[in-house]
Structures are given as C-alpha cells and as structure tokens.
Amino acid sequence: VVNKDVEMPPSLRQRASRGNVSPNETRSTNGGNSSPRANGGSPRTRIGGSGGSGGKLLVDAPSKWKSLVTRASSAFAMIAGFATMLAAGHVPTILLIFIIQGLMVRELFALAVEVRKEKDVPWFRLQQWYFYGTAVFFTYGRFLKHKWVESSIVKDPERLGAFGLFMFAHHSFISYIGWMVGLVLFVLSLRSRGLYLYQFGQFAWTHMIIVTILMQSSCFVANVLEGMIWFVFPVSIVFFNDAAAYMCGFFFGRTPLIKISPKKTWEGFIGGLIVTLIVAPFAAAWMQKYEWLICPVDDKSPLRLFGGASGCDVDPLFVAKEVTVGSIVGGFESALGWMVPHGWVATVARALFGLETVRVSWFQVHAVVFASFASIIAPFGGFFASGFKRAFKIKDFSDTIPGHGGITDRMDCQMVMALFSHLYITNFIRQPGLMTVGQLLLKIEFLTNENLLRLYKAVGKMIVT
Template structure:
C-alpha cells in the first residue's frame, strides 16, 4: 500500500525552527567572498544603507521619546532590551531535537533570568524604593522586610532552579543539559553585568547614561559613513567590512561630538539631576560645579571680526573627552568580539528584529563595554568620595529599622542638648 505523502508538505514547528536557523547562517561561499569584500565596493550598498538608515531613524526617535519620559521609562527600556537579548542568546545554542525530549526545560532558563533580575535590581533600587514609600508607615514596613529578606529570597529561588535542573536530568542527555546550564549562566553574567551598570548610571543622572550611549551610536554611524564612502584598507579580519578609514574618521567624529554634546546636555537639570526615588516628577537640583559654565576670553586669540569674543565651557566637557576617547578606540572591540563570536557559530546576526541591523544583541555589543566604563569612570573621577549628609541619611534609612531610627533621633537630641548646655 502506497504511503500518503501529502502531509509532508506541511512544515512542523521543529522544521520551521531549523529553516529559520539555516536562513541566519552564513553560506561558506558568501563568507569566503565577504572576507575580501569592502563596503565601498558592495553593489547593493545603497539599498542596505536605505534600510539601515530607516531603522536608525525609528530607533533614535523612540529612544529620544523614552529619554524625555524619564528615569523609570528608561529603566523599563533596559529591561525590555535585556529580555530580547536573553531570548536571542538562549536560542543560539538551542537544538530542536533535544528540546523535544525535555518538556519544560526552556522555562528553567527564564527562571534563572528573572531570579537574576530580582537580585540585581533589588540591590540597585532598594534605597530609592525606601525613599518613595517612606511617608506611608505600612508600605515602609513592607518594603523594609522585602529588602531585609531580599538576598535570602533570591538565594532560595536560585536553589529551586538548581534542584529543578537536577530533577530534569535524563539519560543520554546529560552533556546537552549541562552545556545549556553553563550557557545560561554565561548569558546572565553578560546581560546583567552590563545592565546593572547601565541602571546605576541612569539614576546617577540621565546624562551619564545618555552621553555614553549616544557616543556609541555616533561612532557606529560615523564608521559606517566613512567606510561607505572612503573605506579601502581592511581593519581587522573578524569584521571584513571594517576599514581603517572608517575607524579613524569615526574616532575623530566621536571625540568632537562628546565635547559638544556634553555642553548641550549639561545645561538641562532633567538630565543632570540624580533620581533619589522611583517617582516620575520633574527634577530640580543644584547642578554642582561640573555643570556650571566657566567663561574664557578669546579676544587675544581671534581676529576682531570674529563674532564670539567669549566662550563658555562646562567642566564636565573635559570628562566627556575621556568618555569619547574610550567610545571611539576601546568600545568598538566589543563589536569585534561579537563578530568573532558569530563567526564561531557561523551566523550572520544574533537575530532579525531590527531591519538592516540584525538583532538587539548586535546593537548592544559595544554598549555593554561602554556602560561598565561609564560607571567606573563616574565613580572614580567624578563622584565625590567624601561622606555627605545625604549619604549618611541613606545608610540610616536603608540599614536601620523604624524603631532604631527613633532611638537614634532621641540620642542625637540628647547629645545636642548636652553640647548646648556645655557651651552656655
């Protein structure tokens, strides 16, 4: 009896996954040809440039809107980016055949992901959450208990995932399962290391998030444009279309942009004021010496017909030069690392969610390097190292219970009365 083959035309979910994976792989012939194929000599470069430019405009517009909406919305954007990055990276080493024999195994990845999210953001935002609910006694006690048991909660969530993993181990699948377990933890380290520093930068002031992120975008666009029109000398074998002309031109453009953008951004309190709570109200603060303009007389340096006899420079602009230097020379190596990683797995992009750009991870490779540097630089060279009244109050609110704070208040009152009595 002849078998009915009509159903073979309908692709199964596993077949669709394999087909999508194959479509993202780089054919050996194209990869080989691409090794000596510069962007300036690409016949389809104008079509790809139009697609890339259109996506870039949409991304920049949406990014500007979120920046205007404020700190919490920027944090929400970071969380969404994290989820998409994790999804792309989780799928990278996924094998459909093996997964079909492990029902529910993929949920374990997301269990570890959200456990890590709770741990990281709980530590970063705990004090700001306390500042937000302080007027309400019930919420204050509730949040205080959540913060007090935050670490042990995250620990037991992780242990639950660990036990879940052990209980799902199957014979002949050990190697694949342990490989996925290690891959999941590596993804969490990569994603949350970057995001933790990014969120910390946001609440120190949007300026310290927006400037580094903008410089990476400017460097990427400038490298593409200079390489598009002038690229002739290959830069690195990992990225065949990257050229020295694009790299040098982008470096100059990025450093100049850093100096100019810092002067523009530094004049808006919405961007420079740190956020001490989780509210969405407008910010007003003392900008501090870094954001107060210093005026320099140019009369002895420029001709008489020159319209500007005086120039104002914010001290933060000198720090911006250092950030721009890093963004133009060091941060691109994050992209080179990602290129080598993709070549190792023989894929063109991590995903296809952004037309002309690839996936979210393809756009965040340099941002991950930049976010860590921006936080490290801010803490080392910008943030005041001495103790302040605000810092002490934050420690009191974070580490003492309401009753202990009342006792401290009474003891401080007694000390002040005794000191006043002695002086009188």
C-alpha cells in the same frame, strides 16, 4: 565525495564563453569547499576585485546605497523610540532597558538550544527563564532599595508596610533562596546519562548569559538613577561613533582593519574617532543645560512613574568656567605616567593653538574620555560579537531590526560602554561609601527600642558638639 568533473551549469557556461566568469565562481562550481565571499573574497570594502586599484568603493555599489537607506530608516526609528522613552522619564527609560535586556537574553538562549534534545528535558526553557527572573529580582531590587524605597521612607515611613520593609531589608537573602530553589529543580530534572552533558552545558550557558547581559545592562539603570545624562551621553556617543565610522568607511574605506570583521576599515575607524572627539564636548555642553537630564534620583528628587527628576541643586560639574589647560590635562598625564612627559600636552596646546585657558565644564572633559573609549575600545565589543557569530556560523543573532540584525547585534558595543561608564562614574565622579538619609532610615527601622534610644542620645551629643 566531490565530483570534480561535474558539468558547468548552462548559465555559467554561457558567461564563460564570453569570459565573464570570475575565479571565485569557477572554484565553487568545480567542487571547492569554500563559497564566494562578498567583496570578491577580500576583507577590503571594495567590490569586484581583490582590493587592487581597479576595485570600486562601497559608495559606487548601487546595492550598498539600498542597504544604507535601510540602515538609516531603522536608525531613525530607533532614535525616535529612544527619545520618546527619555522624554517620558526615568521609569519608562528603565523599562526600555529591561525590555532590550530581555530580548537579548531571548536571542542568546535560543542560540544554543538543540530542539531534539530539549523535547526530552521537561520544563527546561522555563528553568532558564526562572533563573533569569531571580537574577532580575536581585539586580533591580537593589536599585529600588537604594533609590525609590529609601526616598519613600524619608517622606512616609509607613508607606511600605511591614511586608515591604521585610522584603527590601532582606532582599539579598530572599534572592539567594530563590536561586537555590532553581538549583534544586534543575537537579531533580536530570534524566538519562545521554542528556547530562547537554543539561549541564545549558545550565552553564544560561548563567553565563545572565551574568554577562544582566550585569552590564544593569549598569545603565544605575547610570539613569545617577542622572539621565549619565545614561544618555554614553549611549548616544557610541551610537554616533558607529554611524560616523560607517559613513567614513562607506565613502573613504580602503584598508581592512581586522580580519574577524571584514567590512571594517582603518579609514572608518580613524575617521569615526576624529569626528566623535570633535562633537563630544559640544554635545555635552548642549545636554548639561537641561535640568531633567542632570538631576539625579535622590531624597530631593524622588523616582516618579512619569517625568524626570527636577528641583535639584546644579552640580558644579555641569557649570562651565575658565580653567587652565594644565589643570585639565594634569590628571590624564598622571594616569598615563611615564608614557607622557609631565606638562607636554599643555605645552603643545599653547604652542599650536595659543591656549592658556579654556571655558569648559568638567562634564565636557569627562565627555572627551567617554568619546575616546567609545571610539577606540567599545568597537572591540562588536569585533568580539563578530567572532562569536562566526563560531556559531551565523550572520546575525536575529533579524529583528532591518539592516542591523538582532537586538544583540545593535547592543554589543553598548554593553562594553555600560560597564565602563558606570565604573568611571563611581571611581572618578561620585564619592563612594557615603550613605544617604534614606539608606540610614531603612536601617533605623529595624533597630530595637534600646538601640533607638542609644542612637537618639548619640545624635544629640553630636548636634551639641
């Protein structure tokens, strides 16, 4: 029961006598059930008011400059670490993804744990990490099977041995058996009725986290193996858009964008979009010059512990050439259908800029698509995370990164971009369904002598014809 006649604290009473107490403070002191919000209770990025013309922009607040310095320092540290792992090669980069993924899972596992009940459930945290380990074995084993193992078989069929061949040939079945063992252990751990709901809730929560985080972060690993550039560019463009939107909102933000994330403004959102679209094709042109970025991991460029892939044939995708504006935008117009009249974009480009042809690579065109998604759709991953945190009444998932919160706070938009970039690559850039020499040899290893002879005769006939 709130006592509405409670005496005002001395500090506020002195300020009230001078007329300096804000309505938010008096409401809170007088027993209101809402605490004063930042920015004067308004979702606008203004200080000291309800968002009217008398308020100040974030750039005018000294505390915000301190926050900007903290965020910038952390950002530079993250960029330095990211660049170091990239320079070390594919395997260290995959290891970095694996570490970040594990830290995200750890933060989310801890979010829904009730310590009091967990003490009554033996080995429950161990079960969570067992299921996670099984999922990691299944997911990353597939990548090793399709890249490292197959390229190894091409060079030295005896390198893996009988046990290694068996493990990778029956990898999916072994993964399923591992998960079933975990399920049996979970059922045996069920205790009193008072904990059934909690245990099954944690079981569902564990699998939801594993599927959500592991599926999307593993797409980044797939992109790394397609060529480092397919990982570096999507990650960098999301990071750049986030920084550009923050700076535009910091200096010009006035109009709130979405209630669930009060600090986001339309000025920051649109400014970040424009700046990102301008920078994307130039960044793509710079990145495509480096062989270690564009070479995929395949039979010609096998996966190595340190160092990037090299010695590959340059994909025409990364070669700049003269193309007509109509050929570039034709595919996008077809995809949009009736929303954009055929030839409209090319006509506007000719009328406004006098452009008939431009010298670009197709990777630069794809870079604009990535930039558009990173600027328009990927931020909704952050908005989703904001709503999720509000549901749990927390500000950040953790305080691992000064000025940014936890690892999950920093990776929310990246998770959305990971899945999109992987699906975009497999649907519009790479040809699906083709089998590499390594994949074929891995299957040949398990043929009987009779079937090997039949295959030998069939291949001989194909060569002759």
